[in-house]
Amino acid sequence: MPQPSGRPVVVILSAPDHQHPYNLEAIQELADVRITDAAGLQEALNGADILLLWDFFSQALESVWAGAHRLSWVHAAAAGVDSILFPAFRDSEVTLTNAHGIFDRPIAEFVLASILAHDKQLHYSKTLQHRHEWKHRDLQGTHGRNVVIVGTGGIGRETARLLTAVGLHVDGVGRTARTDPDFGTVHASTDLAQAVASADHVVLIAPLTEQTRGMVNQNVLAAMKTSTHLINVGRGALVDEPALIRALQDGHLAAASLDVVAEEPLPDNSPLWDLESVHISAHLSGDIYGWRDMLAAQFLQNLRQWTAGEPMDHVVDKASGFVPGK
DSSP: OOOOSSOOEEEEEOOTTOOOOTTHHHHHHHSEEEEEOGGGHHHHTTTOSEEEESSTTOOHHHHHGGGOTTOOEEEESSSOOTTTOOHHHHTSSOEEEOOTTTSHHHHHHHHHHHHHHHHTTHHHHHHHHHTTOOOOOOOOOOTTOEEEEEOOSHHHHHHHHHHHHTTOEEEEEESSOEEETTTEEEEEGGGHHHHTTTOSEEEEOOOOOTTTTTOBOHHHHHHSOTTOEEEEOSOGGGBOHHHHHHHHHTTSSOEEEESOOSSSSOOTTOGGGGOTTEEEOOSOTTOOTTHHHHHHHHHHHHHHHHHTTOOOSSBOBTTTTBOTTO
């Protein structure tokens, strides 16, 4: 959409516990800035051109969308944009950008750590330590093991490169079957059950869309080996969680490392908390020290390009829910 004449108005949707972007003064040099929480979003968007979703899990935009008449660009300070792709926004001409590239390497490192922790029984070693129990056992070698990465975008690709570098055999699952320099073989998502049948580790990194929601269902879980380790760093809703719990309880699945779950925070009464084979983390796989500063710098760079009338980076295809070709 064309830029308006004069200084643009940027609304930063934040939350009470979020610090302002470190480069707020630099943003204010280019635009008039309004900082608000969800309760004040409707008023703040009156006459605004740009919305920065600093509180990137907020779904407040949908409830005030009808009043966002001048809005031209929304930037989500996150890789996943499923929480804001409601139909009216998806069908509009408003540009959406995201935090593509910021979390690729940190999440790849987290996945590698999860694989090594499983193969080397690090979680069990900590349990034995708490019991003051010295118990020798043999460990699983990691080199040469089979990994299937579901999601072949930027994060999946960086993960594939890292895992390949340490000697793992990596295949991918994407929208279409093909060969790929980083994944070797990419299987079509329609063949997911067959793709995971020989995997030692299955890594979920796909964006959450209408097509991927619940893709790891009872049939896919049943196709996995009883020794398979499932790692989810994408979205909790990629998995049929009740089916996953049953598979873990029945011993059909060896283990699950879950950085994301269907409902966050994970409810106190979830069986996942107490399953010995489950390792929970609080949706933090990409959050290394300084990550919010990197997000702020990325938005500022795109704002400079937008105000100069130049093409912006990391424009999301709202129909598919991710940045094309990434």
